[in-house]
Amino acid sequence: MRDRFHAELANVTLAEAMHGLSDPLRLRIVALLAERGETECSVIYNDLGISKSNASHHFRVLRECGLIWRSHQGQQQSARLRADEFEERFPGLLPAVVKNIAETTGEGGDGEQ
Numbered sequence: 001m002r003d004r005f006h007a008e009l010a011n012v013t014l015a016e017a018m019h020g021l022s023d024p025l026r027l028r029i030v031a032l033l034a035e036r037g038e039t040e041c042s043v044i045y046n047d048l049g050i051s052k053s054n055a056s057h058h059f060r061v062l063r064e065c066g067l068i069w070r071s072h073q074g075q076q077q078s079a080r081l082r083a084d085e086f087e088e089r090f091p092g093l094l095p096a097v098v099k100n101i102a103e104t105t106g107e108g109g110d111g112e113q
Contacts (some may be wrong), residue, residue: 007066020065031101038080
């Protein structure tokens with residue numbers, strides 16, 4: 001079920017994808033999702049120590065560039081990486097980014113979903 005705008009990855013340009021990955025906080029969100037898989041949004045912004053409104057902005061950017069999928073279960077919202085779909089569109093990009101995040105910050109997993 002579509003709850004909000006989610007990009008059609010076929011229409012996402014490399015520049016748009018890179019914009020989504022250009023912010024340190026969004027990289028931390030990507031690393032967290034790569035490590036944990038689908039995660040409740042409130043857990044993400046609590047773990048990162050950011051406000052709900054700040055997190056919402058970054059989730060929107062990540063959604064619009066095709067990196068994440070957000071879903072609702074009642075009042076609970078969760079997010080997950082669209083790793084397989086993103087890999088088809090931009091081969092090697094997400095695993096390279098996640099690996100770099102892990103190497104430079106000690107965050108993130110192996111990028112597997």
